[in-house]
Amino acid sequence: xxxxxxxxxxxxxxxxxxxxxxxxxxxxxxxxxxxxxxxxxxxxxxxxxxxxxxxxxxxxxxxxxxxxxxxxxxxxxxxxxxxxxxxxxxxxxxxxxxxxxxxxxxxxxxxxxxxxxxxxxxxxxxxxxxxxxxxxxxxxxxxxxxxxxxxxxxxxxxxxxxxxxxxxxxxxxxxxxxxxxxxxxxxxxxxxxxxxxxxxxxxxxxxxxxxxxxxxxxxxxxxxxxxxxxxxxxxxxxxxxxxxxxxxxxxxxxxxxxxxxxxxxxxxxxxxxxxxxxxxxxxxxxxxxxxxxxxxxxxxxxxxxxxxxxxxxxxxxxxxxxxxxxxxxxxxxxxxxxxxxxxxxxxxxxxxxxxxxxxxxxxxxxxxxxxxxxxxxxxxxxxxxxxxxxxxxxxxxxxxxxxxxxxxxxxxxxxxxxxxxxxxxxxxxxxxxxxxxxxxxxxxxxxxxxxxxxxxxxxxxxxxxxxxxxxxxxxxxxxxxxxx
Numbered sequence: 001x002x003x004x005x006x007x008x009x010x011x012x013x014x015x016x017x018x019x020x021x022x023x024x025x026x027x028x029x030x031x032x033x034x035x036x037x038x039x040x041x042x043x044x045x046x047x048x049x050x051x052x053x054x055x056x057x058x059x060x061x062x063x064x065x066x067x068x069x070x071x072x073x074x075x076x077x078x079x080x081x082x083x084x085x086x087x088x089x090x091x092x093x094x095x096x097x098x099x100x101x102x103x104x105x106x107x108x109x110x111x112x113x114x115x116x117x118x119x120x121x122x123x124x125x126x127x128x129x130x131x132x133x134x135x136x137x138x139x140x141x142x143x144x145x146x147x148x149x150x151x152x153x154x155x156x157x158x159x160x161x162x163x164x165x166x167x168x169x170x171x172x173x174x175x176x177x178x179x180x181x182x183x184x185x186x187x188x189x190x191x192x193x194x195x196x197x198x199x200x201x202x203x204x205x206x207x208x209x210x211x212x213x214x215x216x217x218x219x220x221x222x223x224x225x226x227x228x229x230x231x232x233x234x235x236x237x238x239x240x241x242x243x244x245x246x247x248x249x250x251x252x253x254x255x256x257x258x259x260x261x262x263x264x265x266x267x268x269x270x271x272x273x274x275x276x277x278x279x280x281x282x283x284x285x286x287x288x289x290x291x292x293x294x295x296x297x298x299x300x301x302x303x304x305x306x307x308x309x310x311x312x313x314x315x316x317x318x319x320x321x322x323x324x325x326x327x328x329x330x331x332x333x334x335x336x337x338x339x340x341x342x343x344x345x346x347x348x349x350x351x352x353x354x355x356x357x358x359x360x361x362x363x364x365x366x367x368x369x370x371x372x373x374x375x376x377x378x379x380x381x382x383x384x385x386x387x388x389x390x391x392x393x394x395x396x397x398x399x400x401x402x403x404x405x406x407x408x409x410x411x412x413x414x415x416x417x418x419x420x421x422x423x424x425x426x427x428x429x430x431x432x433x434x435x436x437x438x439x440x441x442x443x444x445x446x447x448x449x450x451x452x453x454x455x456x457x458x459x460x461x462x463x464x465x466x467x468x469x470x471x472x473x474x475x476x477x478x479x480x481x482x483x484x
Contacts, residue, residue: 001027001046001090006067010093011047013063018056021099024048033077033094034086037141038344038351040408041082041438044090045072052099054174054182054213060095061211061468062180070471071095073207075117075149078141080353081437083153083206083473092471097148100213106131111219112171112188117148117212124217133219136163136254140337148212154204156433158289158336161388162254163220165433166203172216173199178209178464186216201459206435207470209463221293227300228289228329229308232282232319236362236387239286242316243388250303252290257336258365258387259285262380263343264335270345271338274331278319286387287336289329339384339393348404349397350412352419356428358390365392368422372396376415391432394419420447436474445476 003011014022024030025047035042049071051057064071070092074084086092097117103124104114108131115124121135122142128135139145139157149155151173155166163169171188175198185199202210233239236258243256264285268274278285290300301322311317323329343349356364369381378399385392396415398407420430424447436444445453456475460467467477 001044003046004069004091006069007046007093009067010049010060010063010069014049014051014056014060017059018051018053022050022052022056024050030094033074033096036080036082036085037078038080041085043072043086043088043092045086045092045094046090048074048094048096050096050099054100054176057095057097057100057176057211057213058180058182061176061178064093064468065179065466068466068468069093070468071211072470073097073148073152073211075146075152076120076141076144077149078145079149079153079437080351080434081431081439083435083437083470084149085438087472095211097146097211097213100148103127104214106133106219108132108219110188111221112216113219114186114214114216115147116214117146117151119147121145121147121150128219129222131219132222134222135169135217136220137166137169140340147215147217151203151212151215152205152207153435154433156386156389156391158255158257158386160386160391160433161256162251167200169218170199170203170215171218173202173212174214175202175210175212178466178469182213183210186214188216204435206437206474208460208474209469211469223291224293224295224297225300226289226291226329227304228287228323228332229304230277230321230323230332231286231288231308231311231317232278232280232284233286233317234283236284236365238316239284239387240358240362242286242311245311245314245316246288246290246307247388249307250290252292252300252303253288253388254291255287255289256388257287257385258392259287259336259339259384260382261285263339263382263384266342266346267335267338270342271334274335274338277321277332277335280319282318287332343395343397347398348402348407349395350408350415350419352394352396352416352423352430353391353432353434354394354419354423354428354430355389355391355432356423356426358388360426361387361390361392364422364426364428365394368394368419371422372415372418375418376411378402379411379415390428416443438472441472441474441476444474 100116101118106113172186365383372381
């Protein structure tokens, strides 16, 4: 791909000032980073910039701003909404933060750590554990997702129930703003009343307002013991009642994941080495984890065993098994974390990451799925995920034998419109944890109150008047701004 003179100038500057490792121009090396994890979006870029320091990011962004060259920040590229894919016309350079991979500090006493944007989540969790602490955010892409990407998308995961999303776990941010200036907000102040909170503004901004280069993250005490149970039951309504009972009885519950039986069956079919924890089949399955950091407290396994006995007596559960070892606990979790992989292997589906009020979620999962299947005969709707925080992944699979490209192009948008309309009617959100990216940009504009869209556009234009950061993502700009 031929670079524009402006792009070439930035690439040459990067190599001269920060070394040859800062620039990638070989098309074969760029190729893997031009598409999203789901392979739904594909872009083009003549080069990847890979700075290794905040100072380098600052200099590159400042020059790009001066020249009007767009930059697309990218971490592990494990997002689900095409948020890190460059434009198809090659007008943007990719800016990778993967070389910024230092854990600058860990303070077990303060329960805080500072990690650079390119640190892999699994690496950071291991480092926290080695220091006698935990970072309480986990998800299936832990081996590739980076801290910068997790901050920029306000990632959730399977421990939101107890600890909240990334927004609750970030105590401070260092970021390069669109003009190249550096926002140094790493101090973890308990109180700070200096006006607008730039740290919170940058969380979930998907790289459209600044490039996160480091974050101060909150840690929690290490786990003294944990227990993981797999439960079979017959409805999401009973699952929510069970969760409420567990939460009322103990503060140990960290995760509560619900999955329909056919989704579990997909994993068993497509992911080698997985097996159903229960001997019989059930319409719905729940994976629950309880954790204690107090060695003197009642063991989580004993707590769950006692509470599940009560659940059987109340007809809330049909069968259950407690993991007998850490290996078995991880095997249970592997089923949950492998759902996306299994779905991708099974064929095309239109995915929706949605939330509605928690009390309404059981009804929405059942009735919303039935409505989608009735409106689009031959499809199969499934909903699974984080029942306790009102966030499920609501996917509609294509009819058997459907032409993939045609189905995505013709029925996909209509299905998404239906699902999002149902979500909004229920008082929910069309993006619970994956962000907006390019996948949901137009739907956000369609369904959001005009005041919200106007405010988003105003913030974007005020901080990034030349619109160089991550163009085409999150919010569609007014026509007079030029780049969308």
